[in-house]
Amino acid sequence: MKADWCLWIGRKLLDNRIRLVYVMTKSPEINVARVQNRVEAGGHAVPEEKIRSRYERSVGFLPEMILSADEALVYDNSYDGCEPLLVFQKGGETVPKPECVMVNRELMDEEVYQWVFRYVVRPLLDRDVLITFPEAGVE
Numbered sequence: 001m002k003a004d005w006c007l008w009i010g011r012k013l014l015d016n017r018i019r020l021v022y023v024m025t026k027s028p029e030i031n032v033a034r035v036q037n038r039v040e041a042g043g044h045a046v047p048e049e050k051i052r053s054r055y056e057r058s059v060g061f062l063p064e065m066i067l068s069a070d071e072a073l074v075y076d077n078s079y080d081g082c083e084p085l086l087v088f089q090k091g092g093e094t095v096p097k098p099e100c101v102m103v104n105r106e107l108m109d110e111e112v113y114q115w116v117f118r119y120v121v122r123p124l125l126d127r128d129v130l131i132t133f134p135e136a137g138v139e
Helices: 002-013 028-040 048-068 110-126
Strands: 019-024 071-076 085-090 100-102
Touching: 019 048, 028 048, 048 071, 048 110, 071 110, 085 110, 100 110
Parallel strands: 019 071
Antiparallel strands: 071 085, 085 100
């Protein structure tokens, strides 16, 4: 991960634009269950403790990655059989740069909302990042 992060920062320094697409689940238990299902279908196993440690490490890096990226999209993929839901966005075509927006609040369940607030919104607010919370149905 350290080498990947150095490559990321190196690209930024070379004036390459960075677009982060982060796909999350609201709980590491979802990831553990998905790996177990994959194993039952003939796929490779990953130790449960490794899944959990990767999850925590990844979400721990997320605020810094968002701050370093020119554009960031965070999607929730907690539910099988559903398309991932965009839950947070920085920059991009519909959001003035460098503004950050929590999106689709009305479509999130409480656990997903709490996840986004805990791992994305709160750490960014603590760094004095401006975040917009549009009202449901208002564009």
